[in-house]
Amino acid sequence: MNRAEYRGIRSRVFDILNHLLLIMLGLSCILPLVHLLALSFSDRAAATGGLVTLWPVRFTAITYEKVMEAGVFISAFWVSVLRTVVGTTLQMILVILISFPLSKSKEEMPGRNIIMGVVVFAYLFNGGLIPWFLVIKQLRMLNTLWALIIPQALPLWNVILMMNFFRRVPKELEEASIIDGATYWQILLYVYLPISIPALATLTLFGAVGHWNAWFDGMILIADRDLIPLQTFLRTVVIKMDMNEFMRNPEDFGLYSDRSLRAAQTLVTVVPILIVYPFLQRYFVSGITLGALKG
Amino acid sequence: MSQSSLSRRDFLRQAAAVGGGILVAGCASESAPAPSPVSSDVSSAVGMTAEEILTPLGLMPGSPDHPKGWTTSLPDMPDDMPVAPPVTISSFTRTDADTRFQGDDTIYDNISLRYIKALFGSEYDIPWTYVQGEERDQKMNLAMAAGDIPDLMPGITLSMFQDMVEGDLVADITDVFEATASQQWVKDSLEWGDHQLWAYAEVNGRKMAFPSVAQAGQDEQILFIREDWLDKVGMEPPTTLDEMEAVGEAFVQNDLGAGPPGTTVGVMASRDLQSWYGGLGPVFGGFGVLPSWYTSVSTFTPDGQGGLRFDGIDPKMKEALAFIRRWYEKKIISPDFFTKGYQENRTEVEGNRVGMNLTHPWGGVVASAMGSMQNDPNARWNWVDVPTGPVRKGKNYFSPLRTGVFAFKKGFEHIDKILKQANFEAEIVLSPERRYHGFEGHNYQWVEDRVEPLSGGTHGYGIINTRGGANISPQSNMNSIQWKLNYKETVPRDQWDAMMELLLDDPTGLQTMQDEGWLFLAEHSLTDTIRNEWNGAPTELQKEKWTGLQKLTDETYFGIITGQLPVDAFDEYVVTWKAQGGDAILQEINEWWAQKS
Structure with a gap:
């Protein structure tokens, strides 16, 4: 065996090991989801008894029927979709409109430091649950879709992130545009936003995931069944009883251990966000490779 | 650059206008859809019977018109009811996975609400719902901050109730209760167990709330055992702890479990040494002592000298721990039992890897045998009484007094209406012969000449039979079971109506097993149990110290059982426990006890 052949074999062994390692890593991410899928399509007793691995035992789709029962699921799904789309769009518009002027110097943007001070103060300190609730109540937003959107419309951390990103955009671009009469x-x-696609994609993802997963505001602010978002609704479908509470009606435990139902709920919740991820990821890559200035 | 500075200002103004405009647009939309009103005409119905009121509205329970149907007989109408015009009562309610309604009914408008409004003229307005206690407390806090306290607050926690009493926010119901509550159905029921059901709701001799009552024996344990495994090892059900050890050892050595080799569990054990499912309470109880129930501040039992002692530091506790340590060494209990709660243990039992489980009849049948038999048709379960230990036969006594109360807002005018409704409903709950089984199309449906149960259906509003809430008497479930078993014995099979067929036909025998277990527990609840006598509200000292003491206790107990600590570490623990505030707490509790006695 000559040196070249030896190197070839070594490199092939490395490739195989590398692939094996990557496959195992990939499987470790996918198998839990497959297990969940199998659980969600399995008979309740088999799921509770821990008999399900990667294939459904005593196949049934009743869990999905249960999750979607009563029509509330569908309306809750749409409420979540709506709040995610409207809420994220509004968040992005406000974040961009506020962080762009804040990214300028105080000479260019009089009062910038005061506004920044307010932003940082509001980011660091908040009034707590009760004042938050009272403000929303006083604004008569309780039991409206806006209660899920407006209070989260301006995430200050995102403002700080976006502002710092805008600050890193070369000054020359702006000056050139001004000379051209923009x-x-x-x-x-036309200049800042196209360059900032990576940051925009990241913040959009933050916003969308945050809205999609939010359940607390729905629980506190919404009483109307038709306006309850998905996560808040699902919580009532699969809730765990608190074992320390002495409220042990036998009935209460009927669904407590329903692992198959919880698996179905998890999948229903996770899938829409899983679908969004790859689309946004494309922008992370293309955004980063965008060249603005040369030389 | 003047143009630039102008455009900058313009830009800011426009940006503010856009952002602000959206905010304003958001606030403008405020239409909060109100729960749709329950429709029924209740004017001039006073003096009519319940049946006369309900039948024309299609709200009468029962199915008298079917060949195998039954008739529900409702109690006499309360005086001056239904109230006209109807009164509105705001009250939150619990919703969860099991809250289901038929047709277009919702938690805000359903057959129960229509029935209540028609009979009593009371309209329940539900400002919000909750799933878990923590959520209810949070929403109550917000409601108090916003000045929106509901008229009726079902099942609020003791500490919130105490705060509200101090803040003069709840109504004193003593007088209206005396004047309105039915002697037979409500007052006498709540005198169960020497007035103990009032322990929380009475403050300085005044009734400040309505008590929350559970079923007698609800969390007490019996020993569920795999009969088919006993047959395989040729042994009898154990009657003593030593026999239980021998049976458990035989199960493990023969590896009878359905899991991988070596995973058979002889006796289920839980990370909560005392719990209703797989708790080892009756094993400790055999030594005459009990560990704490979950994380609650218990167990304080009479010390024989007029005072209370803390079981957790008693020398007998050391013996009990050494005994369970031996089970751990022999692998009779799971090697990682200290990580397992109800959920994990139920998986083991239903996966057919467990031979014995100390639980109550519901846990043994619905949360064990049913799933276990579905996974292995050859599995056979049965139950026996808990085994006797070296000192006695002993297990946790379950007090049917729940730690929540039903409080009323101070100044609320219609407490009497709620109590009258309670009189009526209590009579139904305590009289199974009235044959209340809910509503056709909501609780059950007819399929030819059989009835099938429907999920959910009705929902309780008020102070009786509310979800996750109260009952009226700790004995009501027993009454129903006894009546049912009596019917089974006295009425010939061919004369059963369709509902009784549904309730009594029991091809697997599991329903009967559960019923008999309940009756057994209720009958023995006072004799074979060790009763925690301390049921006061926690003091500041206890709130501050108990978590630390509980942690110390858990670490010591688990350390000794798993062999990480020598058994004698218990002696050192006792000294530390006393020094770290235990003695002071014990003194407080004894002062409380002396005052109470």
Whole structure:
């Protein structure tokens, strides 16, 4: 065996090991989901008895029927979709509109430091649950879809992130645009935003995931069945009883251990966000490779 | 650059206008859809019977018109009811996985609400619902902050209730209770167990709330055992702890479990040494002592000298721990039992890897045998009484007094209406011969000449039979079971109506097993149990110290059982426990006890 052949074999062994390792890593991510899928299609007793691995035992789709029962699931799903789309869009518009002027120096943007101070203060300190609730109540937003959207419309951490990203955009781009006669709106729309796609994609993802997963605000602010978001509704479908509470009606435990139902719920919740991820990931890559200035 | 500075200002103004505009648009939309009103005409119905009121509205329970149907007989109407015009009562309610309604009914408008409104003229308005206790407390806090306290607050926690009493926010119901509550159905029922059901709801001799009552024996344990495994090892059901050890050892050595080799569990044990499912309470009880129930501040039992002692530091506790340590060494209990709660243990039992489980009849049948037999048709379960230990036969006594109460807002005018409704409903609950089985199309449906149960159906509003809430008497379930078994014996099989067929036909025998278990527990609840006598509200000292003491206790107990600590570590633990505030707490509790006695 000559050296070249030896190197070839070594490299092939490395490749195989590398692939094996990557396959195992991949499986470790996928198998839990497959297990969940199998659980969700399995008979309740088999799931509770821990007999299900990667294939359904005594196949049944009753869990999905249960999750979607009563029509509330469908309306809750749409409420979640709506709040995610509207809420995230609104978040992005406000974050961009506030972080762009804040990214300028105080000479360019009079009062910038004061506004920044307010932003940082509000980011660091908040009034707590009761004042938050009272404000929303006083604004008469309780039991409206807006209660799920407006209070989260301006995530201040995102403002700080976006502002720092805008600050890293080369000054020369803005100056060149001004010389060409662009207004600030045009500079923002045609220069800053296209360059900032990675940051926008990240913040959009933060916003969308946050809205999709939020259940607490739905629980506190919404009483109307038709306006309850998905996560809040699912909580009532698969809730665990608190073992320390002395409320042990036999009936209460009927669904407590329903692992198959919980698996179905998890999948229903996870799938829409899983679908969104790959689309946004494309922008992370293309955004980063965007070249603005050369030389 | 003047143009630039102008456009900058313009830009800011426009940006603010866009952002602000969206905010304003958001606030403008405020239509909060109100729960749709329950429709029924209740004017001039006073003086009519319940049947006369309900039948024309299609709200009468029972199915008298079917060949194998039955008739529900409702109690006499309360005086001056239904109230006209109807009164509105705001009250939150619990919802969860089992809350289901038929047709277009919702938690805000359903057959129960229509029935209540028609009979009593009371309209329940539900401002919000909750799933778990923590959520209810949070929403109650918000409601108090916003000045929106509901008229009736079902099942609120003791500490919240105490705060509300101090804040003068709840109504004193003593007088209206005396004047309105039915002697036979409500007052006498709540005198069960020497007035103990009032322990929380009475403050300084005044009734400040309505008590929350559970079923007698609800969390007490019996020993569920795999009969087919006993046959395989040729042994009898154990009657003593030593026999239980021998049976458990035989199960493990023969590896009878359905899991991988070596995973058979002889006796189920839980990370909560005392719990209703797989708790080892009756094993400790055999030594005359009990560990704490979950994380609650218990167990304080009479010390024989007029005071209370803490079982957790008693020398007999050391013996009990050494005994269970031996089970652990012999692998009779699971090697990682200290990580397992109800959920994990139920998986073991239903996966057919467990031979014996100390639980109550519901846990042994619905949360064990049913799933276990589905997974292995050859599995056979049965139950026996808990075994006797070296000192006695002993297990946890379950107090049917729940730690929540039904409080009423101070100034609320219609407490009498709620109590009258309670009189009526209590009579139904305590009289199984009235044959209340809910509503056709909601609780059950007819399929030819059989009835099938429907999920959910009705929902309780008020103070009786509310979800996750109260009953009226700790004995009501026993009454129903006894009546049912009596019917089975006295009425010939061919004369059963369709509902009784549904309730009594029991091809697997599991329902009967559960019923008999309940009756057994209720009958023996006072004799074979060790009763925690301390049921006061926790003091500041206890709130501050108990978590630390509980942690110390858990670490010591688990350390000794699993062999990480020598058995004698118990002596050191006792000294530390006393020094770290245990003695002071014990003194407080004894002062409380002396005052109570």
